[in-house]
Amino acid sequence: MPEHAATPATTPAPELPDIPFNRTAVVGREMDYVQQAIRSGHPASGGAFNARAAAVLAEAVGAPEVLLTTSCTSALELSAMLLDLKPGDTVVVPSFTFTSTALAFARQGARLVFCDIEPTTLGLDPRHLATLLDDSVRAVVIVHYAGVACDVEGIRAVLADRPDIALVEDNAHGLFGTWRDEPLGSIGRFAAQSFHETKNFVCGEGGAIVLNDEADVDRARVLYDKGTNRRAFLLGQVDKYSWKDTGSSFGLADVLAAYLLAQLEQRDAIQAKRRAVHERYHAALAPYADDLGITLPTVPADRESAWHMFYVLLRDREQRNEVLTSMRRQGVQPTFHYVPLHSSDAGRMFAARETECPVSEDVSGRLLRLPFYNELAAADTDRVVSTFVESVGAAARV
Numbered sequence: 492m493p494e495h496a497a498t499p500a501t502t503p504a505p506e507l508p509d510i511p512f513n514r515t516a517v518v519g520r521e522m523d524y525v526q527q528a529i530r531s532g533h534p535a536s537g538g539a540f541n542a543r544a545a546a547v548l549a550e551a552v553g554a555p556e557v558l559l560t561t562s563c564t565s566a567l568e569l570s571a572m573l574l575d576l577k578p579g580d581t582v583v584v585p586s587f588t589f590t591s592t593a594l595a596f597a598r599q600g601a602r603l604v605f606c607d608i609e610p611t612t613l614g615l616d617p618r619h620l621a622t623l624l625d626d627s628v629r630a631v632v633i634v635h636y637a638g639v640a641c642d643v644e645g646i647r648a649v650l651a652d653r654p655d656i657a658l659v660e661d662n663a664h665g666l667f668g669t670w671r672d673e674p675l676g677s678i679g680r681f682a683a684q685s686f687h688e689t690k691n692f693v694c695g696e697g698g699a700i701v702l703n704d705e706a707d708v709d710r711a712r713v714l715y716d717k718g719t720n721r722r723a724f725l726l727g728q729v730d731k732y733s734w735k736d737t738g739s740s741f742g743l744a745d746v747l748a749a750y751l752l753a754q755l756e757q758r759d760a761i762q763a764k765r766r767a768v769h770e771r772y773h774a775a776l777a778p779y780a781d782d783l784g785i786t787l788p789t790v791p792a793d794r795e796s797a798w799h800m801f802y803v804l805l806r807d808r809e810q811r812n813e814v815l816t817s818m819r820r821q822g823v824q825p826t827f828h829y830v831p832l833h834s835s836d837a838g839r840m841f842a843a844r845e846t847e848c849p850v851s852e853d854v855s856g857r858l859l860r861l862p863f864y865n866e867l868a869a870a871d872t873d874r875v876v877s878t879f880v881e882s883v884g885a886a887a888r889v
């Protein structure tokens with residue numbers, strides 16, 4: 492404004508910037524490493540940054556091999572290929588999850604059996620699982636929702652006399668969380684990681700398959716590399732490489748692995764920031780929980796969360812939708828989560844049979860995820876909380 496301009500009689504309140512649902516941050520040496528990967532002359536998969544990032548993950552989880560993939564979806568697809576599914580085989584998946592958890596197995600020809608979740612962790616319900624097992628089941632896929640381990644003890648007990656069934660972890664949310672000191676990602680025969688921009692550690696689009704059974708390593712390397720034994724060749728194990736098996740091009744470009752490594756190097760700082768955001772939300776909302784009739788997430792004492800997200804369960808779908816709309820109108824961007832897969836068009840198409848998943852339906856209608864990212868400042872969480880509390884109050888009055 493020029494100096495001589497008249498000051499308006501009433502100054503409008505400055506418009507606050509929107510608080511997005513998610514925002515990625517540069518946390519360390521991303522730019523430097525990406526440049527190095529480009530200048531190396533070998534920016535494709537299988538380069539030095541792939542090896543370094545995979546080594547960090549393998550060490551964290553205690554796995555014999557980790558292969559970086561283009562996404563968590565492709566890591567799940569590679570898991571499905573390793574299972575050698577035959578016509579008539581089924582795979583049990585939670586209904587309350589992202590499509591990839593199910594689609595990777597449907598794509599390899601499995602029919603799906605949708606299992607409900609239990610209401611404490613929103614992970615697979617072992618009691619429902621026990622009713623779903625028959626001779627056709629080849630695998631059970633678990634998700635550690637929001638970064639909190641599902642009921643691993645209950646699931647292991649149900650599968651105790653079925654060593655023929657592979658346990659697969661879709662660990663898109665759970666990296667660096669634990670269940671009774673066991674790292675999430677180390678529990679299944681395979682675990683799939685995600686480094687999509689919405690996750691704790693990002694490289695744009697990316698993922699990894701964690702191979703926890705040494706017996707899978709050689710074949711996984713072939714399927715990973717377009718069905719060839721190129722990896723064995725690069726490791727000096729064979730003197731030429733050729734086509735050996737089915738497979739695809741699953742490898743993450745080294746340019747993206749460079750981005751990922753820089754993020755993984757800041758693991759402690761990232762997790763501490765996310766934990767602090769989670770704790771701020773929890774502390775600020777807990778005093779209102781009873782009055783507002785909302786449920787806050789719990790982390791059972793035997794688990795360490797991976798601090799992937801913060802969600803709230805509202806009274807019903809109508810209230811959740813009103814709160815969502817009201818908060819968005821005020822520049823705060825919460826979001827809902829999964830539409831239960833068993834009720835989706837594709838879920839019905841690929842299901843082995845109909846199953847009932849009432850908890851998934853209930854939770855899906857009532858769940859609201861609050862903005863959650865590393866750099867979310869205390870002033871912003873305060874604004875999210877006050878907008879939320881005010882919106883729930885307004886929704887209760889209508």
Ligand SMILES: Cc1ncc(COP(=O)(O)O)c(C=O)c1O
Pocket residue numbers: 562563564565588589591592634661663664684685686687689697698
């Ligand atoms: C549980 C779960 N599995 C898999 C995925 C897919 O991950 P990606 O985008 O890396 O394929 C997501 C994505 O949000 C997810 O939430």
